[in-house]
Amino acid sequence: MSISTGVFNGIDRMILDYKFRYFQQEDPNKKIVLVAIDEKSLSYFNSNGMYWPWPREFYQIITDYFHESGAELIVYDILFDTPDFDRRNLSGAMSDQRFLQSLQKSDKGILAFKSTAKEDSAVEFSRNNEPLIKHYHIKNNPSYQEPHLLTSKPLDKFVKAAEGLGNTVMSPDKDGLIRSVHLFDSLAHKGFVPTLSMAAYLEMQPDSVSLEWINNGLRVGKQNIPLQNNGDYLINWYKKGGVKDGTFPYYSFQAIVKSAIQKMRNPDANVSVPPSALEDKIIIVGASAAGLGDIKSTPMSSLEPFPGMEIQATLLNNLIGNNFVTQPPTWISILILLLISIGIPFAVAYSRPAKGAAIILGILFLIIGMGLTLFIYERIWFSTGLFLVIATIAYSGSAAYKYFAEEKAKERDSVSLWSIRTTRICRTTYCPARSTEIGRTEKTVNRSIF
Secondary structure (H helix, E strand, O other), X not given: OOOOOHHHHHHHHHHXXXXXXXXXXXXXXXXXXXXXEOHHHHHHHHHOOOOOOOOHHHHHHHHHHHHHHOOOEEEEOOOOOOOOOOEOOEOHHHHHHHHHHHHHHHOOEEEEEEEEEHHHOOOOOOHHHOOOOOOEOOEOOOOOOOEEEEEEOOOHHHHHHOOEEEEOOOOOOOOOOOOEEOOXXXXXXXXXXXXXXHHXXXXXXXXOOOEEEEOXXXXXXXXXXXXXXXXXXXXXXXXXOOOOOOOOOEEEHHHHHHHHHHHHHOOOOOOOOOHHHOOOXXXXXXXXXXXXXXXXXXOOOOOOOEEHHHHHHHHHHHHHHOOOOEOOOHHHHHHHHHHHHHHHHHHHHOOOHHHHHHHHHHHHHHHHHHHHHHHHHHOEOOOHHHHHHHHHHHHHHHHHHHHHHXXXXXXXXXXXXXXXXXXXXXXXXXXXHHHHHHHHHHHHHHHHHO
């Protein structure tokens, strides 16, 4: 359970973004490879008279190659929601049929669909639009799940041939960055549907695996996946995205197609992407070309453009390796806040200014150092921004109070000192005030005598 930082969320998110960028992690699993529909592939097929969108026959070629290479799963971050169309010397229906047969033969395909929150949908829900989508029933339905409507799904024949289906919807934060995702969405109150990476992860689990919402988390079998207070899963980023020095191996789509065709013609041929590079791997196929509109903004985007399929790959990698960003229990955060709120005013009140400032700086460096150490080595994230702001407020308020209190004390001391000095002077010299007072006293005495 994590403490809600309210207005400090923006500060905390910004600090967390910088932590991900400057304290990167290597891929601990080495399990996922990406096949990119990139600019090189678009140019290659354009030069051969095949323009985007490509015929489904292309996906049949690579699916067969992945299957024969011994891939564990084949995940398509592509919407196959419309029939293929006829091209010169190539029937669209035949192209669809070939891809369908490859899906059926591989028995490893995960396909994508898309939904939107019901309140954001411009169309009413159609019951004929989603009967083939598999729904999961999860124990202890959470209150934060809003119903979604299906907006796009693969052709029915592809749905039937696929091993799993996953949602590609991702909602950015207010600043436009994608930091977290829903692992499941409620689809028209019929049950829950997984995001694309979660669908792939579930295919790797036993058929009897249990699902249950728990306190600030989701339990899949025996594994607890931490969630934030709003039900979102906070993505643990590894390194910058992209082909060069990124987290995952990238292969160009055209290189896969050429390798597959060469191997069909000559099984002994040396190819650029050999089957050994794909064996036992989870393969995610998606777009990385900027013109195809699947480049997303993430905390790592300032280092390298981040394709949408790499977000799915990162999330799936988190799940299969238990590589989660966790937050400490609420009581620890509250204890730190109490220590800051009480300790800093005490240090300011009972120490000299220089010593008090040194103590405050020490506390701030301790908070920053502890936050960095826990994040770098354990990926534990706590609200550093909240603690720093509260520490600054506590110090500023305490210092200001002490200053004005001391100034008032000085004024009182000054008045008292003036009074003492005046009294001493009047005892030894002529003092009009004292003379007047003595005169009054003598008159009073004379009246009482007579």
